[in-house]
Amino acid sequence: MIEFSLTEEDKSLIEHAREFTREFISPRAVEYDRSGEFPMDICKEAFRQGLMNFHVPEKYGGKGYGILKGVLSMEEIFAGCTGIGTALFANGLSQFPLILHGTEEQKKEFLEPMTRKMIFSAYAVTEPDAGSDVNRISTAAKRDGDDYVINGTKWWITGGSVASWYFVLARVAEKRHTGFIVPADSPGISQGVKEINLGQHASNTVRVTFEDVRVPARYRVGEEGDGFKIAMNAFDMTRPIIATGANGITRTALNYGLDYSRRRRTFDKRLISNQGISFKLAEMATKLEAARMLTYKAAWQADNGQDNTLASAKAKWFASDVAMEAAVECAQILGGYGFSNEMPAEKLIRDAKIYQIYEGASEIQKMVIVGKLLRKKEVGVEL
Numbered sequence: 001m002i003e004f005s006l007t008e009e010d011k012s013l014i015e016h017a018r019e020f021t022r023e024f025i026s027p028r029a030v031e032y033d034r035s036g037e038f039p040m041d042i043c044k045e046a047f048r049q050g051l052m053n054f055h056v057p058e059k060y061g062g063k064g065y066g067i068l069k070g071v072l073s074m075e076e077i078f079a080g081c082t083g084i085g086t087a088l089f090a091n092g093l094s095q096f097p098l099i100l101h102g103t104e105e106q107k108k109e110f111l112e113p114m115t116r117k118m119i120f121s122a123y124a125v126t127e128p129d130a131g132s133d134v135n136r137i138s139t140a141a142k143r144d145g146d147d148y149v150i151n152g153t154k155w156w157i158t159g160g161s162v163a164s165w166y167f168v169l170a171r172v173a174e175k176r177h178t179g180f181i182v183p184a185d186s187p188g189i190s191q192g193v194k195e196i197n198l199g200q201h202a203s204n205t206v207r208v209t210f211e212d213v214r215v216p217a218r219y220r221v222g223e224e225g226d227g228f229k230i231a232m233n234a235f236d237m238t239r240p241i242i243a244t245g246a247n248g249i250t251r252t253a254l255n256y257g258l259d260y261s262r263r264r265r266t267f268d269k270r271l272i273s274n275q276g277i278s279f280k281l282a283e284m285a286t287k288l289e290a291a292r293m294l295t296y297k298a299a300w301q302a303d304n305g306q307d308n309t310l311a312s313a314k315a316k317w318f319a320s321d322v323a324m325e326a327a328v329e330c331a332q333i334l335g336g337y338g339f340s341n342e343m344p345a346e347k348l349i350r351d352a353k354i355y356q357i358y359e360g361a362s363e364i365q366k367m368v369i370v371g372k373l374l375r376k377k378e379v380g381v382e383l
């Protein structure tokens with residue numbers, strides 16, 4: 001059975017996120033883009049309205065929403081501003097290692113409070129010398145009695161300076177990558193200044209250094225050596241959400257392009273009357289639909305306990321490339337205004353680029369896809 005309709009609950013969730021975006025995000029997206037400030041007041045309001053941390057299971061006080069609900073509602077928020085959307089959603093990436101592999105005590109100690117108070121967390125895996133190739137990390141965790149002692153530097157950590165705790169990937173020994181929950185106020189942790197990035201300025205990205213940071217063994221997530229698998233399992237859950245962020249950009253680019261080309265006149269006719277322009281919009285609309293279908297499938301598989309690694313990789317790669325292309329085409333439709341920071345297209349271009357890089361760059365998604373293809377005997381219709 002293939003079902004394309006939404007439940008009443010999904011529809012009202014989408015409407016809620018759309019209203020929130022209209023009232024709190026869209027009017028302030030440019031302001032936060034220019035100031036580069038973390039949108040704490042918007043996060044507070046989103047938390048108050050139940051729009052943060054909604055994947056935390058009901059047992060721990062959360063809403064227990066599946067990935068598809070996250071995908072549907074977050075597209076609304078990302079369509080308003082992906083920088084603010086990232087500030088709101090970044091917790092998810094560090095929560096999923098615990099949701100999927102944490103102990104009861106860990107979930108109660110670290111997830112439950114996030115449903116009562118606005119608390120941030122961050123996923124600290126990348127290092128100066130290890131991004132795509134996660135196995136190259138050099139952050140070390142050494143067992144010392146009932147504790148581990150962590151040393152190393154993590155780079156590009158989203159939400160790193162507002163986080164109360166980190167999910168940290170460290171190596172206990174060669175090829176024994178292990179995940180840890182590390183409270184941000186542990187002695188020996190220092191955070192760098194906010195990185196000045198090309199786009200998504202409202203999102204906070206910093207370097208985090210761990211110097212002889214002591215964590216109790218009960219904060220280890222899973223067994224020693226499970227860390228790589230745990231870190232990747234979290235991506236299977238969050239890549240559909242990243243893809244929905246890219247879809248939010250494509251949708252905004254399409255809406256601006258459509259609106260502008262209807263109003264703008266050249267050579268005595270509306271811009272949209274030229275196929276050179278209208279076909280761009282037709283392509284954007286079709287690619288957005290295709291990207292959404294891949295995204296929904298990846299989310300649906302996650303919610304139904306199916307292996308969604310392949311679908312997530314396809315969705316994340318395709319949606320990111322479509323968003324980048326749509327943002328550039330939107331600027332083209334706007335002509336000179338497309339190059340101006342008074343108009344939205346240049347922000348969309350800057351914001352879109354990161355989707356092709358973080359949570360596994362496009363090349364890495366293609367490596368995942370081809371890896372799966374090589375293990376299959378035949379490529380046929382598969383749903």
Ligand SMILES: Cc1cc2nc3c(=O)[nH]c(=O)nc-3n(C[C@H](O)[C@H](O)[C@H](O)COP(=O)(O)OP(=O)(O)OC[C@H]3O[C@@H](n4cnc5c(N)ncnc54)[C@H](O)[C@@H]3O)c2cc1C
Pocket residue numbers: 122123124125126129130131132133155156157158159197205354357358359360361362363364
């Ligand atoms: C704004 C921002 C936020 C981020 N947030 C986080 C976060 O919260 N937590 C975290 O842990 N990390 C985070 N990252 C890090 C991000 O995930 C990495 O930057 C990303 O995985 C790429 O790694 P790298 O930068 O080391 O590039 P590299 O791994 O050095 O790759 C460089 C380029 O080469 C390509 N490449 C690499 N290997 C191959 C290959 N075998 N074949 C073909 N092409 C290849 C890559 O796709 C990339 O285009 C963030 C980064 C940014 C910029």
